[in-house]
Amino acid sequence: MFATIRLILVTLAGVFLGLASAWWAVANIHFDGAQTIGQWSMLEDDAKANPYEAARAARRGGGGLGPSEGIELITETSADNKPLQAACAYLVTGPMPQGVLWTLTVSDRDGHLPVNPARRFGFTSLDAMTFGPARQVRISIGQEVRPGDFVATTGLSSLRLTLRLYSPTLAARAPSRDQLPSVMPLGCDQRGAS
Amino acid sequence: MIDTGLRWFAATLCIAGLTHIAAILLAPSHSRDMAFTGVDFSKTDGTLVLVDNRNTSADLDPAFLNAVCRFDDETGPVRLTGTMPGRYWSVAAMSEDGRILSTLSREDLRGTDMDLLVGRTATLDAVRQSAGLESIETMSLPVDRGFLLLRLFAGSLDDRGRAEEALKDLRCRPALSE
Known part of the structure; x- marks a missing residue:
């Protein structure tokens, strides 16, 4: 018994x-040792030989980029290596790869987009303001509106940033750490942050 | 006593390991939200179905207009025709579980006119011969069933307008029905 x-x-x-x-x-x-560039991790939906990547692609419901389309980088941590929180504000600042169409999307960890009337879910290389000769971006993210390029995180319970770089050559030669922006913490709403 | 405890501990780890491997290997084919299987393709009549966060759980770029077309045993190979917009676009062939099998982007195509035949490798030659399609771009796949995902850049209002116009004219039909 x-x-x-x-x-x-x-x-x-x-x-x-x-x-x-x-x-x-x-x-x-x-x-399983996903390639990382600074605080960004590369997603590889076409990695058929890696069962973890295949399971991850299935969990995301598909839609990732193939090698001749470009590369997809995500981060769920800030530059100080703390998890991104929807109740906190962040500044995505630094260079972006030049001569490449890029899009930066704000979502939660399940890929749900923020709820805002302007349907502003991120910025692209064609509408983001750039500064200085290195054409650096400064994109604020948070619940309180900030001046300049801003994405509201209203309705999100967690936070993930997805940077998609559309160019067939990038799959073979990924950008270096100093060609990508950092996510700097700006502070948290004490009511929402844990 | 210690030996018995260790044996039970080892048995727990073995069961955990087997469960872990089985869960990882079975996840792609048993995923709840497999790519675009929930999208309604019944009223398409050759047009592609627009997909976004309202009708799919796929993690798509919201700066793009994304549209899909299904191919399976019933349709056989499909033919995608139309004129692509000037700004960035790409076509990805995906298996039913959402894995990308093959892609084509603006850089791969000369000009803007799209005429692409997509299907299982073994059936493509037969279709090309019977339909008289000798000089056509092909996307040769290892599967009979899946989706074609078309991404058209729509980051600004102008781009969105151009992408919507292009999407209206694009057709994705069974290659042998023409």
């Missing part, structure tokens, strides 16, 4: 541990 109960408990514990570790591995893109 005791052995049967122990067998059931061991089986349940094993299944729980297996599912929990699988969930964690799929949610954590650093688990």
Whole structure:
């Protein structure tokens, strides 16, 4: 009787541990050594040989970029290595790869877009303001409106930034760390931040 | 006692490992939101279906106009025809579980006129011969069923207008129906 109960408990514990570790591995893109550039991690939906990438692509519902389309970079942490929070404000600042069509999208970790009447979900290389000879961007993100390029995070429970660079050559030669912007924390709304 | 405890611990780890491997390998084919399987293709009549966060859970770029066309055993290879807008666009062939199998972007096409045949490698030659399509771009795939995802840049109002115009004229039909 005791052995049967122990067998059931061991089986349940094993299944729980297996599912929990699988969930964690799929949610954590650093688990299987995804390529990172500074604080940005590269998503590779076409990596057929990697079962974790395939599971991740399925979880995202598809829609990632193929190698001749460009590359997709995401970050869920700020420059000080803390998780991005929807209740906090951030400044995406620094250079963007030159001569490439890029789009920066603000969403939650499940890909849901913010709710705002202007339907402003991010910026692109064609509408973002740039500064200085290096054409650096300064895009604010948060719940309180800020001057300049701004994306409201209204309605989001978590925060993810997706930078898509549309160029077939980038799959072979990804941009370097100093060609990509950083996400600097600007402060948190104390009511919403945990 | 210690030996017995270690044995049970090892058994737990083995079951956890097997469950982990099974969950990872089965996830792509058993995903709840497989690519565009929830999109209604019944009233398309050769046009592509616009997809966004209202009718798909796919993680698409909102700065683009995204549209899909389905191909399966019933349609056979499909032919995408039309005129592409000047700004950035791309076409991706995806399997049903959302994995990208092949892509074509503006840089791969000379001019703006699109005439693309998409389907399983084995069937493409037969279709080309029977339909008399000798000089046509092809996208040769290892699957019979999947989706063509078209992305047209629509980052500004002008771009959106151009993308919508182009999308109206694009056709995605079974290659053998023409």
